[in-house]
Amino acid sequence: MDTSLKILRNLMRRSLILLVIGLGLISIVGTGSDDNDNGVVLSNTAPVAQIDSPSDSMVYQVNNSVTFTGSATDAEDQVLTGNALTWVSSIDGRIGTGANFTINDLSKGTHQITLTAMDSFGLADSTSVSIIMNPLNNTLPTATITSPPTGTTYNFGNFVELTGTGYDAEDLWLSGLSLVWYSNKDGQIGTGSTVVTQTLSSGTHIITLRATDSQGTSGTATLSLIIKNTPPMATINYPPDGSSFSLGQSIPFNGSGEDTEDGNITGTSLVWTASNYGVIGVGTNITIDYLPVGTDIVINLRVVDNGGLVDSDSITITVGP
Amino acid sequence: MQVQAQPEEPHIRHTDAIHPLPLLTGLTALLMGALIYMTDRPPQTAWLVHALCGNLAVYGKLPPLFGALGNVLPAFLHVLAFSLITAGVMVQDKKTYAWITLFWFCVNALFELGQKFPDTVVPWIARGSSGSHLLARTTNFFSKGTFDPLDILAFAMGAFMAYALLIVMHKKE
Numbered sequence: 001m002d003t004s005l006k007i008l009r010n011l012m013r014r015s016l017i018l019l020v021i022g023l024g025l026i027s028i029v030g031t032g033s034d035d036n037d038n039g040v041v042l043s044n045t046a047p048v049a050q051i052d053s054p055s056d057s058m059v060y061q062v063n064n065s066v067t068f069t070g071s072a073t074d075a076e077d078q079v080l081t082g083n084a085l086t087w088v089s090s091i092d093g094r095i096g097t098g099a100n101f102t103i104n105d106l107s108k109g110t111h112q113i114t115l116t117a118m119d120s121f122g123l124a125d126s127t128s129v130s131i132i133m134n135p136l137n138n139t140l141p142t143a144t145i146t147s148p149p150t151g152t153t154y155n156f157g158n159f160v161e162l163t164g165t166g167y168d169a170e171d172l173w174l175s176g177l178s179l180v181w182y183s184n185k186d187g188q189i190g191t192g193s194t195v196v197t198q199t200l201s202s203g204t205h206i207i208t209l210r211a212t213d214s215q216g217t218s219g220t221a222t223l224s225l226i227i228k229n230t231p232p233m234a235t236i237n238y239p240p241d242g243s244s245f246s247l248g249q250s251i252p253f254n255g256s257g258e259d260t261e262d263g264n265i266t267g268t269s270l271v272w273t274a275s276n277y278g279v280i281g282v283g284t285n286i287t288i289d290y291l292p293v294g295t296d297i298v299i300n301l302r303v304v305d306n307g308g309l310v311d312s313d314s315i316t317i318t319v320g321p
Numbered sequence: 322m323q324v325q326a327q328p329e330e331p332h333i334r335h336t337d338a339i340h341p342l343p344l345l346t347g348l349t350a351l352l353m354g355a356l357i358y359m360t361d362r363p364p365q366t367a368w369l370v371h372a373l374c375g376n377l378a379v380y381g382k383l384p385p386l387f388g389a390l391g392n393v394l395p396a397f398l399h400v401l402a403f404s405l406i407t408a409g410v411m412v413q414d415k416k417t418y419a420w421i422t423l424f425w426f427c428v429n430a431l432f433e434l435g436q437k438f439p440d441t442v443v444p445w446i447a448r449g450s451s452g453s454h455l456l457a458r459t460t461n462f463f464s465k466g467t468f469d470p471l472d473i474l475a476f477a478m479g480a481f482m483a484y485a486l487l488i489v490m491h492k493k494e
Contacts, residue, residue, distance in 0.1 A: 013410065013411075016410045017407065017410055017411060020403065020406050020407050020410060021407070023403075024399075024403040024406075024407075024425065024428070025428065026369065026455070027369060027399065027403075028399065028428070028429060028432050028462075029369075029432075029455070029458050029459050029462045030367060030369025030370070030458070031354075031358070031367040031369060031370060031395060031399070280444075281440055281444055282440070283440050285440060286440045287440070287441060
């Protein structure tokens with residue numbers, strides 16, 4: 001009896017020790033950046049917010065009821081509800097929380113309605129629509145973009161000149177701060193009837209001219225522009241083409257990715273592959289010692305820039321027995 | 322008046338019992354470590370702390386309690402806390418204390434060093450991970466964490482402090 005009790009206690013003690021060690025190891029990983037003060041946020045997927053109603057550019061008369069409906073999903077928290085969803089108007093400030101509510105006291109003018117969804121890790125996503133609360137008998141202004149034609153393509157860094165007008169039945173021709181230009185990629189890019197910029201990021205932009213009258217209501221016009229993305233350049237610096245190594249020998253690889261828009265490309269945007277193994281690593285520097293024996297093994301470095309353009313560089317090496 | 326001496330009980334070391342003093346001291350050190358994440362750092366920088374007590378965080382609402390010390394204190398406290406807790410559930414003698422503190426120093430130091438060589442460590446973990454959530458977090462730890470030599474020093478100090486405390490507690494017992 002005594003012996004079996006002793007064995008049981010021994011077993012329990014060993015389990016307890018293993019549990020403590022396990023918790024210790026988990027807590028090292030679980031406190032992630034506990035050993036640096038950079039505040040690195042370990043991976044958590046941000047939620048995705050969506051406004052179902054009202055639709056963008058809807059016009060209501062002042063004092064009309066407006067129903068707001070939206071949702072947000074999150075990989076970790078699933079469906080977000082309640083205070084995790086916050087609705088803010090650019091004119092009236094915070095107007096409500098949750099997936100659904102109705103109000104009838106929005107101020108006159110064009111409201112940028114933003115739904116912000118925040119997950120339990122504090123990561124947030126926002127989405128917006130514009131709605132117009134139009135005072136009685138007010139005519140909405142109109143906006144017109146006169147140049148450039150929609151679909152015009154520019155090289156990255158070139159000057160882009162945008163010209164447009166705004167007209168309102170009550171205020172007549174609008175100018176200055178009443179005309180605001182936005183890019184869907186870069187945000188506000190200028191005000192007035194003419195705007196010149198050379199800082200548009202690469203990619204396709206939807207450019208919007210918003211003309212706002214003295215009642216705060218607005219009309220918009222849009223066009224699309226393309227800012228060409230230049231491809232990156234991949235270079236394998238080491239080892240030299242045609243190098244030979246022995247089986248099991250550590251082989252260091254060094255490469256770089258240069259891009260006009262992104263500068264020095266690093267990290268997972270550089271992927272190394274070997275023709276007789278597959279992916280062998282990511283980043284500017286890797287060292288491996290497990291390549292199988294082979295001649296004419298093609299080592300490829302593939303670099304992808306933020307615009308999704310790709311370049312590759314290759315060398316051939318030999319791993320001998 | 323004659324006082325009759327009571328026969329002295331032989332001193333018995335309950336080597337197979339839980340030892341509350343190192344255990345409780347270790348748990349206190351662990352709580353103090355968690356407090357740093359509540360007050361001095363964004364709680365989402367550590368998923369475990371965030372998941373367990375993220376709602377209690379007062380980061381940003383109060384000035385940092387630990388100042389510059391808060392950068393290395395978690396490293397110090399981790400080795401200290403787990404050395405004491407492990408000793409609390411293990412057989413108690415000086416040699417075991419030395420092994421326990423050395424073990425926790427080495428484990429922490431190896432994890433820290435792994436952050437210096439993520440390109441080597443991450444593919445090695447990735448080969449065995451096959452979708453495990455914890456191993457994915459471990460990969461994150463190595464690929465996103467930053468190696469800090471001061472932490473190695475903090476681990477060593479934590480191990481030394483734990484050993485010294487255990488010896489003092491041992492003598493007291």
